[in-house]
Structures are given as structure tokens and as C-alpha cells.
């Protein structure tokens with residue numbers, strides 16, 4: 001019970017982190033093509049990182065949203081070379097479905113695969129809780145050829161769990177309802193507290209993306225880093241070796257988000 005309570009608290013904390021995700025939402029309004037999430041989406045900070053970290057081990061969770069894509073192999077090559085794990089919150093939209101077989105390599109190399117939504121279309125997924133869960137079921141069905149669906153128990157809501165863009169489609173309680181239902185269904189969800197701002201338009205340079213990440217880390221000892229894995233975010237892959245090196249030099253351990261529960 002104690003653990004459950006603590007985890008529940010952690011979820012609330014994570015939920016607060018969704019700021020970065022709003023970028024996802026903005027672009028999703030007019031197109032079904034997935035777009036990046038950013039800091040503007042979350043309406044509350046990821047409070048878990050405000051706990052006194054003075055005696056805690058430093059851990060970084062690299063996360064990649066909106067893939068797989070034509071950039072995935074470059075990302076996997078870097079992660080393999082640097083020998084660090086990451087978490088991929090994937091979609092299965094029209095424009096990326098052909099890359100889904102890359103999930104076999106992703107899983108085989110020790111990375112975690114998690115759910116982002118099938119279509120990433122805000123208007124559709126946030127229309128109602130049932131529409132959202134239908135979309136998640138469709139995603140799991142499409143992933144089932146490459147990943148054991150039983151292992152797909154982690155979610156990241158497009159726009160983050162505290163986004164308000166969804167209210168436009170599903171009313172002001174849509175995220176609250178979805179979060180409660182996610183927990184009831186046995187899912188966990190996680191936002192982020194470090195945002196690369198790599199999918200916000202203008203194709204930020206690798207140097208800019210690197211600087212965005214370091215800027216957000218500050219003195220956090222638990223960093224959940226939001227990056228993207230799309231055709232448009234090749235500069236994220238270009239920045240990744242330096243980002244990883246920075247965290248290594250700063251003494252961070254790399255892990256996947258499914259281990260968050262036991263670490264809090």
C-alpha cells in the first residue's frame with residue numbers, strides 16, 4: 001500500500017511535467033502528421049525533481065517521441081556506441097508505419113518501447129476517453145508484430161498529462177479522466193522535466209538542441225529528457241553524442257522509464 005501510494009504521488013509529480021508536450025499539441029490541430037512536444041504544453045512542473053536530491057544518485061532517462069522514423073537507426077547507432085539505454089514513445093501513423101520493423105532492433109538492443117498514440121491526432125484522440133483508448137488499442141495492435149503487447153504498459157500523452165489543448169476537443173476534464181482510467185487499466189504514464197525543444201519548427205541546430213537540454217537540467221538529479229525521433233529531427237541525432245557525453249561527465253546513470261517506480 002505504501003508503495004502504491006508513493007507511486008501515485010510520483011505519477012502526480014510526473015503529470016506536472018507535461019509542459020514540454022504542448023508543442024505536440026499545437027501542430028496536431030491541423031494535421032494528423034505527428035509533431036513535436038515542447039515545454040509550452042505542460043501546465044505544471046515535474047515536481048519529482050524538486051525533491052531534495054542532495055543524497056540521491058543522479059539518473060537520466062533519455063526519451064524519444066513520435067518514432068520510429070528515418071532517423072531511428074542513427075539514434076540507435078549512437079546509443080549502441082555509447083552503451084546507454086533509452087525509451088521510445090512510439091506512434092504508428094501513416095507516415096511512419098513503414099519504420100515499425102525497426103522496433104525489433106530497438107527492443108533487442110535493450111531499449112524500452114512505450115505507447116504515445118497511434119495517430120497522434122489531437123482532435124481525434126482527445127475527443128473522448130473512448131476515442132483515446134481505441135487509438136491506444138490500435139497502436140498496440142500495430143506494434144504486436146514486433147513487441148509483446150503485455151510489455152506495453154507505459155504511456156506518454158501527446159502534449160503531456162497536464163496539457164490543456166485537449167480541453168478544446170474533449171472538455172476540461174479529459175486529461176483527468178484519462179489519467180484515472182490509465183491507472184485503472186494498469187498503465188503508467190510519464191511526462192518529462194528536460195525538453196530538447198527539437199521539434200518546434202525552424203529546425204534547431206544540433207548545438208541549439210544540446211544547449212536546450214543542458215539549460216533544462218540545471219541541478220536536477222533525475223532528468224527525464226524529451227527528444228524526438230522523426231524525419232525532421234536529424235539534428236537531435238547529431239546532438240546526441242554530446243548530450244550523452246555531458247551526462248556521463250556529470251556522473252549520471254542512464255536508465256529506462258519503466259524503472260522509475262522502484263527508484264522513487
Ligand SMILES: [Zn+2]
Nearest residue numbers: 024037065066
Ligand atoms: Zn509527440
